[in-house]
Amino acid sequence: MDLDAVRTFVAVVETGQFQAAADDLRITQQAVSKRIAGLERELGVRLFARTARGAQPTVDGQALLTHARELLRAAERVRSAVIPGRRALRIDVVSRRIVTAGVLHAFYQQHPGIELDVVTLTHLEADQALAEVSAGAVDATFRSLRAGKAPDGLRAARAIDDRHNLLVGPRHPLADARTVTPAELGDYPIWMPGMTDSEPIGYYEDLASAFGLTVDTIGPSFGVEPLLAELADSPRLATFLGEGSRYLWPESYDLRRIPIVDPIPVYPLSVIWRADNPHPVLADFLAYLRTNYAASARDDIWVPDWAR
Secondary structure, rough: HHHHHHHHHHHHHHOOOHHHHHHOOOOOOHHHHHHHHHHHHHEEEEEEEEEEEEEOOOOOHHHHHHHHHHHHHHHHHHHHHOOOOOOOOEEOOOOOOOHHOOOOOOOOHHHOOEEEEEEEEOOOOOHHHHHHHOOOOOOEEEEEEOOOOOOOEEEEEEEEEEEEEEOOOOOOOOOOOOOOHHHHOOOOOOEEOOOOOOOHHHHHHHHHHHOOOOEEOOOOOHHHHHHHHHHHHHOOEEEEEOOOOOOOOHHHHHHHEEEEOOOOEEEEEEEEEEOOOOOHHHHHHHHHHHHOOOOOOOOOOEHHHHHH
């Protein structure tokens, strides 16, 4: 159904005259008549009766009016959902369990009136997520940019340094440690199965090379819950967990979350957005990141050379 014809129909009903509707729509009266005639042919009914007072909707016209208005409201909702500046701000946090989701939640708590879509492009590799930003499908994403600078047309700023924790079960030799150093982890396998994105895989390869660690990213992932269950039962397995990540497990697992220090390995995350993005809330979000989550330049922080 032609939305212009539906919009014209509603305008004629509301003004009571074809010419007045034409003036409101900034088209000719002939165009109004043509649209109404086309709509009547499509529906197979007369929509207006000409009277001395102007154009009055017929019984069929009255029946159509409520639905026509709802159709126009639905069309406006569709436009608002996809046009930057009118639709909700769309931020890809990659996963709702990690630090980026917590950061976005904190921003929303300070700006509760904004329209916000929390997007999780968990299964897209970094270059695919950046393509979504370039296309305008999302307004911003968080990635490490290990491969280099952001593509043309995009801007990036290192925003979050997510510190690593070690997660182990109660029978692990390091279970009672208050902190651990990277040097102490050389004898224990770090198990992070199911990774497919070359960006985090490359980061953990750099981390393993820098400190002589064994980080195993090979093998299928059966989800977070099976991983936590295996850690709880294992006397040797451990995994890395971002300080800002949030996971829940049964109290009986007695898992231990241990900060890694001297130095503190961090996963460097940049926020990436399109330079010409006009969304009014995006600037507020970027300013919030600069103010509250500036990446650290401390000497006790370790990041790979490509992130310096």
